[in-house]
Amino acid sequence: MAGVMDIIKKRRSVRSYTGEPVAKEKIERIIEAANHAPSAGNAYTWKIAVVQDGGLIRKIQSVSPGMLGRPAAILALCNDRKKAIETMGSKGGELFRFMDVAHAAQNICLMGAELGIGSCCIMSFNQDAVGALLEIPPQYRVDYLVALGYQDRDPVAPKKRSVEEAVLSWTGG
Numbered sequence: 001m002a003g004v005m006d007i008i009k010k011r012r013s014v015r016s017y018t019g020e021p022v023a024k025e026k027i028e029r030i031i032e033a034a035n036h037a038p039s040a041g042n043a044y045t046w047k048i049a050v051v052q053d054g055g056l057i058r059k060i061q062s063v064s065p066g067m068l069g070r071p072a073a074i075l076a077l078c079n080d081r082k083k084a085i086e087t088m089g090s091k092g093g094e095l096f097r098f099m100d101v102a103h104a105a106q107n108i109c110l111m112g113a114e115l116g117i118g119s120c121c122i123m124s125f126n127q128d129a130v131g132a133l134l135e136i137p138p139q140y141r142v143d144y145l146v147a148l149g150y151q152d153r154d155p156v157a158p159k160k161r162s163v164e165e166a167v168l169s170w171t172g173g
Contacts, residue, residue: 007113012157014118015068017149021052022072026115030075030148033111037103040096043087046104046143049076049134059133064145066124071147075108076130077101078140101144108146118151 002010031048039045051057051074060074061067067074079101084093109119122145130142 002114007110009157011109011113012118012151012155013120014147014149014151014155015120016152017069017071017118018152019070020072020150022117022148022150026117027052027073027075027148029115030108030111030117033107034075034104037100037107039100039103040092041087043083043096044100045080045084045087045093045097046077046101047080047140049078049136049142050074051076051134056133060125060130060145063129063133064122064125066122067120067145067147069120069147070149071120072149073147075146075148076134076136076142077104077144077146078131078136079143080139081141082139098143105144105146108148112148116150117148120147121145122147 027050031050034048035044051060052072057071057074079097081093081097084097087093088096105121109121112119125142125145127142130136130145131140134142136142
C-alpha cells in the first residue's frame, strides 16, 4: 500500500481521459474521503452533486472553460450559503465555505489518485449556469467542480520547489 506522500506525489491535474465510466462504489469512497476533510466549526455547509450523465457533462463543459477532455464524472461542490453565514457569521461564512470545499476537493483528488482515478479541480466556470443545469436549490451555490475519470496517459510531473524555497521564516526549533 502506498503511503500518504506517495499518493500526494502521484496526484496530478488530469485533463485527458479514457472515457471508461467510474463505478458508483468508487465515487462513494471518494465522497467518503471528502467527508473526512476539515470543516470550520464542524459545520459541513457543503454538499456534492454527482454528475455521470455524458450529455449533462457536455452541457456543463460548455459553460466551464477550465474543464478540458471528456471526464467520466463531475463532482459539483455546493455550499449552503445561509447555513454558512448562520454558523460562522457573514465574513466567516464567505471565507470558510471556500476553505471547506478546497479541503474536501483535496481529499477527493487524493482518494481518486489512490483508486487510479484522475482528477482536475475547476474554478473557471459559470456558477449560475452550472447551478441551473444541475437544478441546484437556491440556497446553495456551486463553488467548485472536480472532474474525474481514468487518465489516458500519465501527465508529466512539474518541477516542484524545495522545502527551503517554500519556507518564509522558521522560528524556534
